[in-house]
Every structure is written in C-alpha cells, then in structure tokens.
Amino acid sequence: MLYYLFITQNIFGIQPSPIPIQQIVLAFVLAILISLVSYKFNFLKFSGMLTVFVMAFIIFSLGGWKWTLPMVTFFILSNLISKYKKLIIPGDDLSEKSERRDTTQVLANGGFATLLLIANFFITSELLYLAYVSSIAVVCADTWETEIGTLIKGNTFDILRFNLVQPGISGGISAAGTMGGLAGAFTVAISSLYWINKNHFLFTLVVAATGIIGSVIDSIIGAAFQRKNICLKCRSVTEKSVHCQTSTQIFSGINWLNNDAVNFAAASFGGIFSILITELIFI
Numbered sequence: 001m002l003y004y005l006f007i008t009q010n011i012f013g014i015q016p017s018p019i020p021i022q023q024i025v026l027a028f029v030l031a032i033l034i035s036l037v038s039y040k041f042n043f044l045k046f047s048g049m050l051t052v053f054v055m056a057f058i059i060f061s062l063g064g065w066k067w068t069l070p071m072v073t074f075f076i077l078s079n080l081i082s083k084y085k086k087l088i089i090p091g092d093d094l095s096e097k098s099e100r101r102d103t104t105q106v107l108a109n110g111g112f113a114t115l116l117l118i119a120n121f122f123i124t125s126e127l128l129y130l131a132y133v134s135s136i137a138v139v140c141a142d143t144w145e146t147e148i149g150t151l152i153k154g155n156t157f158d159i160l161r162f163n164l165v166q167p168g169i170s171g172g173i174s175a176a177g178t179m180g181g182l183a184g185a186f187t188v189a190i191s192s193l194y195w196i197n198k199n200h201f202l203f204t205l206v207v208a209a210t211g212i213i214g215s216v217i218d219s220i221i222g223a224a225f226q227r228k229n230i231c232l233k234c235r236s237v238t239e240k241s242v243h244c245q246t247s248t249q250i251f252s253g254i255n256w257l258n259n260d261a262v263n264f265a266a267a268s269f270g271g272i273f274s275i276l277i278t279e280l281i282f283i
Contacts (some may be wrong), residue, residue, distance in 0.1 A: 019061060026062035034072070043079040047103040055114055062121045066195040070133050071110060072193040074140040074199065076182075081147045088151060108260035109139040110254075112268045129192075129205065130278060131271035138214030138270030139186040139263060144184035145215055149177020159219045170239060170259060171223025185211025202281070206274055214270035221262045227236045227253040 001023045035053035038044045043054060052075075101109075113135040120128040125233055149156060149167055156172040158165050165172045189207035196203050228237055229248035236243065239259060 031056035045156035062130040132272035135271035137211030141211040145181035148180030152176035218266035
C-alpha cells in the first residue's frame with residue numbers, strides 16, 4: 001500500500017502532485033550517499049557537503065530520476081575531470097575556485113536549477129524541465145571549458161580583447177576548452193533524453209546551444225566585470241585573495257563580482273534563454 005506526503009499549502013490555486021513516501025526515503029538515502037562520498041573524496045568542503053545533501057534531497061524528492069540524473073551527471077563527471085586535472089597540474093595560481101567546493105560554489109552552479117524544479121512542482125511545465133537541463137548544461141560547459149582548457153595546453157585568448165592570457169583565467173577561451181564545453185553541454189542533454197517523448201533532436205540542440213552560449217556569456221562577464229586581483233610580490237594577475245602567502249589587491253573589475261556570482265548569472269541566463277528560444281521556434 002502506498003502512502004503519500006501531501007503539501008497542504010495551495011499556491012496560486014494549483015494543487016501540487018503527491019510524493020510517494022518511498023521516494024522521500026530513497027531521496028534521503030541517496031542524498032546522504034552522494035554528499036558523504038563526495039566529501040570523502042575531497043570533492044566538497046564540509047559546508048558544501050551539507051548543501052549538496054539538502055539540494056540532492058530536494059531534487060530527488062520532488063523530481064525523481066528525471067530531474068536528478070542531469071544534475072548528478074554534471075556533478076560527478078565535472079568533479080572527476082577536476083580531480084584528474086589536479087593530479088596532472090597540481091598548482092593553480094589563477095582561479096579562486098578551490099578543488100573542494102563550498103556552499104557558495106554549490107549554490108552558484110545548482111541553485112537556479114533547483115529553483116526551477118521547485119517551481120515545476122507547483123506549475124508543471126516541460127519548458128521548466130528544458131530550462132532546468134539547460135541551466136545545468138551552462139555550468140557543465142563552463143566547468144569543462146576551464147578544466148580541459150587548462151589541462152590541454154594551447155593558446156588562450158581574452159574573449160573581449162583577444163590578447164593571450166594564461167589558461168584558467170576568467171574570460172579566457174581556447175579551442176580545446178571550447179570543445180570540452182561543447183562535450184559537457186551535450187553530455188547533460190543526453191542524460192535527460194530518456195524522459196523526452198518527442199523532438200529529441202531539437203531538445204538536444206537547444207540544450208547544447210544554450211550551454212555553449214551561456215558559457216560564452218560567462219566568459220564575457222568574467223572578462224569585463226569579474227574582480228581580478230594582483231599579487232604584490234610576483235605581480236601575477238589572479239582571482240585569489242591570497243597569493244605568495246600575502247593578500248592581493250584588486251586589479252580590475254567590480255569588487256563584489258566574483259566567480260560564483262558570474263556562474264550563477266550565467267546559469268540563470270541559460271535557463272531563461274532556453275525558454276525564450278524554444279518559444280520563438282514554435283511561434
């Protein structure tokens with residue numbers, strides 16, 4: 001016999017769908033496993049582990065495998081690529097992003113997508129699922145671009161000024177990184193195709209295109225507005241607040257606009273853009 005958890009509050013006159021209690025229990029177990037294993041393998045800091053637990057519980061409880069698999073695909077594969085890059089290139093003097101992600105980094109990558117899922121619980125729409133997957137595709141493309149572009153040596157150019165920059169710096173693009181980003185966007189799209197009943201090619205194309213366009217927007221914002229610091233000892237431009245064991249000073253950009261804020265903005269853009277472009281296609 002099935003027992004259901006009902007959300008009694010009726011928002012906007014729409015009755016939310018019931019959630020099987022078995023799904024709640026499974027979500028709790030999976031959230032514990034994902035967060036603890038990720039913490040054990042140094043993918044996450046303690047704060048990041050707690051945030052991933054809450055996020056994973058919400059996503060699986062409200063969305064089941066349909067909504068969970070794209071996020072898990074991004075999370076696991078991106079962390080494995082990051083871990084491999086750290087083994088090959090141990091030092092990272094440029095990026096403020098730590099190998100172990102904290103709460104802010106987790107929310108920057110998955111926060112907007114999680115909000116879309118919660119909205120879908122009250123207002124069921126396939127467009128919200130498209131936006132959800134597209135938002136994840138953006139952050140996956142951005143992550144893979146950075147990691148693969150840094151791992152595979154090649155010329156990296158500032159996306160606005162076209163001058164050579166060091167691989168890994170925000171706003172930098174390279175051929176290898178762009179191909180890696182495209183692979184990341186397609187991977188996320190493919191992970192969700194099982195639940196798409198028609199227009200598979202269009203869905204994949206919109207998600208992948210949004211992923212790449214969103215990552216380009218991320219690079220443009222990063223190049224134009226993201227805070228970059230300068231090390232007073234070695235004179236290197238970096239995103240880190242501490243370099244050569246001393247505090248850095250702001251070199252360019254907006255003081256409060258760090259990499260996490262840029263990632264959240266790009267992820268939000270990806271979700272909204274995918275809906276707009278789909279609406280235009282079907283007008």
